[in-house]
Amino acid sequence: MKLAIFDLDNTLIAGDSDHLWGAYLVERGIVDRSVYEAANDRFFRQYRDGTLDIDAYLRFALAPLADNDPEDLWRWRREFVARLIQPIVLPAARGLVEDHREQGHYTLILTATNRFVTEPIAGIFGVDALLATEPEWRDGRYTGAVTGRPTFREGKVDALMAWIEDRDVSLDDSVFYSDSHNDLPLLERVREPVAVDPDPQLREVADRRDWPVITLRQDDTDTHDQSFH
Numbered sequence: 001m002k003l004a005i006f007d008l009d010n011t012l013i014a015g016d017s018d019h020l021w022g023a024y025l026v027e028r029g030i031v032d033r034s035v036y037e038a039a040n041d042r043f044f045r046q047y048r049d050g051t052l053d054i055d056a057y058l059r060f061a062l063a064p065l066a067d068n069d070p071e072d073l074w075r076w077r078r079e080f081v082a083r084l085i086q087p088i089v090l091p092a093a094r095g096l097v098e099d100h101r102e103q104g105h106y107t108l109i110l111t112a113t114n115r116f117v118t119e120p121i122a123g124i125f126g127v128d129a130l131l132a133t134e135p136e137w138r139d140g141r142y143t144g145a146v147t148g149r150p151t152f153r154e155g156k157v158d159a160l161m162a163w164i165e166d167r168d169v170s171l172d173d174s175v176f177y178s179d180s181h182n183d184l185p186l187l188e189r190v191r192e193p194v195a196v197d198p199d200p201q202l203r204e205v206a207d208r209r210d211w212p213v214i215t216l217r218q219d220d221t222d223t224h225d226q227s228f229h
Helices: 017-027 033-049 054-067 070-088 091-102 115-125 154-164 181-187 200-209
Strands: 003-006 106-114 129-138 141-147 174-178 192-196
Touching (some): 017 054, 054 129, 054 141, 070 141, 154 181, 174 181
Parallel strands (some): 003 174, 174 192
């Protein structure tokens, strides 16, 4: 069975859900704007530049999960998805996922963004599975720590290889869609790497290696910097 793998942020949606979630927390007054907003923006720039310390970022990003009651978190997440995610779901991206599904392919979203943020977004696309960074859950609450290795850069490759061990899928018949140079470790492993509205670094690599480059946008606007303020 063919495996169709999709990055999420700035690939299937026109923005970065992790950064948008942080901006939502600031806007709702759930975190201290004077401290959180600048750090959220700084980490986002580091991600784009390829200099992100993923462990430092996750200590920052997962702290609000540990600091708040789960019932409040679920309620805020519903509002966040309705207000900030639904409007940036790309219709062409939904069509691409559906096209793979109709061909009988196994569809998988593989994202560095944590499962708390991305699970309902994966549900919008109706994919068969989601692999994401896993926030630790213990005694009925999030702890602020991570379970296992973050699904970032080489971590995506490791998570995928562990996941396919007992499944009827293989990288020998796989396609991976991504916008980001941070995903080069996996793009270089799949049979069909596809650059989707790529950032400049990935565009350079895709052109040099003659990888397909596609757009899922309805216009020519560059949305890689899209966030919520």
